[in-house]
Amino acid sequence: AQKVTQAQTEISVVEKEDVTLDCVYETRDTTYYLFWYKQPPSGELVFLIRRNSFDEQNEISGRYSWNFQKSTSSFNFTITASQVVDSAVYFCALSEAYTGTASKLTFGTGTRLQVTL
Amino acid sequence: DTAVSQTPKYLVTQMGNDKSIKCEQNLGHDTMYWYKQDSKKFLKIMFSYNNKELIINETVPNRFSPKSPDKAHLNLHINSLELGDSAVYFCASSLGQGWAGELFFGEGSRLTVL
Numbered sequence: 001a002q003k004v005t006q007a008q009t010e011i012s013v014v015e016k017e018d019v020t021l022d023c024v025y026e027t028r029d030t031t032y033y034l035f036w037y038k039q040p041p042s043g044e045l046v047f048l049i050r051r052n053s054f055d056e057q058n059e060i061s062g063r064y065s066w067n068f069q070k071s072t073s074s075f076n077f078t079i080t081a082s083q084v085v086d087s088a089v090y091f092c093a094l095s096e097a098y099t100g101t102a103s104k105l106t107f108g109t110g111t112r113l114q115v116t117l
Numbered sequence: 118d119t120a121v122s123q124t125p126k127y128l129v130t131q132m133g134n135d136k137s138i139k140c141e142q143n144l145g146h147d148t149m150y151w152y153k154q155d156s157k158k159f160l161k162i163m164f165s166y167n168n169k170e171l172i173i174n175e176t177v178p179n180r181f182s183p184k185s186p187d188k189a190h191l192n193l194h195i196n197s198l199e200l201g202d203s204a205v206y207f208c209a210s211s212l213g214q215g216w217a218g219e220l221f222f223g224e225g226s227r228l229t230v231l
Contacts, residue, residue, distance in 0.1 A: 045222035102148045102165035103211050103218040110158045
């Protein structure tokens with residue numbers, strides 16, 4: 001069965017600090033996709049990144065970067081020079097490979113990030 | 118223009134009532150979903166439709182019935198509401214990329230059952 005673990009329930013940092021959100025996943029599939037979503041206080045879910053299981057290259061997008069390591073089944077998310085606007089709940093998710101036409105995401109329990117001045 | 122829109126955003130009702138949540142997407146996507154987020158923020162898929170056809174039906178009570186009149190709309194009807202149905206319900210859509218597609222979520226509909 002698919003499983004996504006985000007062991008950090010809540011993290012508090014001071015603005016401009018770097019912060020890493022951990023994500024560990026379990027799957028028997030050799031082909032799968034990993035995602036990160038952001039849920040700000042306003043409540044909507046915002047897509048951040050998708051990574052397929054064959055692409056272990058790290059990705060950087062502005063202050064955001066992602067470290068995918070198949071050997072440790074981890075897909076960690078780092079925010080550099082955090083800002084108050086980064087305060088949100090962040091979800092890691094895993095997509096199950098099957099023959100259907102829908103994306104069946106298994107979400108982690110989320111990490112609440114609080115960035116203060 | 119909002120890509121995935123849900124109405125109502127807030128819904129407060131009594132136990133035993135029947136209620137509906139509507140969802141519309143203007144992204145031209147083929148697949149739509151309903152996810153439930155409980156009080157602990159846990160997100161779980163409920164249903165998915167592709168071009169009006171039900172393709173994912175997780176273990177959800179029969180009191181929940183999705184309906185998709187066309188591929189741009191997916192509504193959720195809930196009969197005989199119970200306290201445990203209180204949650205935020207998210208509608209989402211994705212391109213026809215099958216299981217690899219990224220989901221675009223609506224803003225959520227917070228249902229409170231008293």
